[in-house]
Amino acid sequence: MPAVSVIIPTRGRDACLRQTLVDLGRQNFTDFDVWVVDQNDAPLTGLGAPLGKIPIHHEKMPPLGSHAGRNRAIFKTQAPICVFVDDDVRLDGGFVGAHQQALAALDTNVAAVAGRVIQPKDGLSEREMQTRGRPARYNRILGTVSGNFFGTRGAFVDHIHECNFSARTSALREIGGFSEEFKGNAYFEGADLALKLIERGYRALYRPEIALTHLQDGAGGNRVAEKARHTYWLMRNQGLLNSLHMNPLGIPAFAAYGLAYVLGKALVNRDPSIAREGLRGLRDGLAYFIKKFLFWRKGGREL
Secondary structure (H helix, E strand, C coil): CCCCCEEEEEEEHHHHHHHHHHHCCCCCCCCCEEEEEECCCCCCCCCCHHHHCCCCCEEECCCCHHHHHHHHHHHHCCCCEEECCCEEECCCCCHHHHHHHHHHHHHCCEEEEEEECCCHHHHCCCCCCCCCCCCCCEEECCEEECCCCCCCCCEEEECCCEEEEEEEHHHHHHHCCCCCCCCCCCCHHHHHHHHHHHCCCCCEEEEEEEEECCCCCCCCCCCCHHHHHHHHHHCCCHHHHHHHCCHHHHHHHHHHHHHHHHHHHHHHHHCCHHHHHHHHHHHHHHHHHHHHHHHHHHCCCCC
């Protein structure tokens, strides 16, 4: 049984994925296997070549999203620790070992470790990244999610960046893995996962020294590039997240924030389709609160 499974859902990024596998084949720590969950229309071939003696599990499945791909591996691996990366990242030789050592040294109530994500396309200098404050907060009254997974200040956090984190397999299975209801660009699937762990009494820790470079490849993956559809999924998924985790007293504040965000984005881009799709996403997101209320009224029975 390996100590770690590295899990990579992939779609439409053949060249980037193979470079990530080359980096995994050059790790100093070698007690791990790799799960590539292939959601391409035509399955990839020859993926094990860059890994040398590192075992690879090539899982093929329909394009159901990165969350579904991760779940496939979470519930099949025998490793006690899962390390998650995207299919468009670059890793140094100590990456996998750093995640394994971090979780092994922490109390078992720390179920997840999030690492630093350097994204060159963001255009931030190292100084700008280093001066950022506490990362990854969730406001349960306003329903807002802050990122900052590029800063250099470690802290306990409210959510994780899906392209660089590790977690105890037992804890992931306890909460049912990733929710596959976060569709489209799958925004907030990582926030939901971490908040479910926290609500079960676990903690998540940001360790900035465990870093990778995220290339943010423009093709493949879950990407919805068109701005109006992007705005729809952003607002819809944020409503879903908040229906699950925020204080209900904050619903009016979230609705006001969503309205201002959508209309402001439409105005800046001079695109009425952003307003139309964004408001539709906000409506569909707020509808999850109604579904939750009806579910509660029916005593927790399926609607």
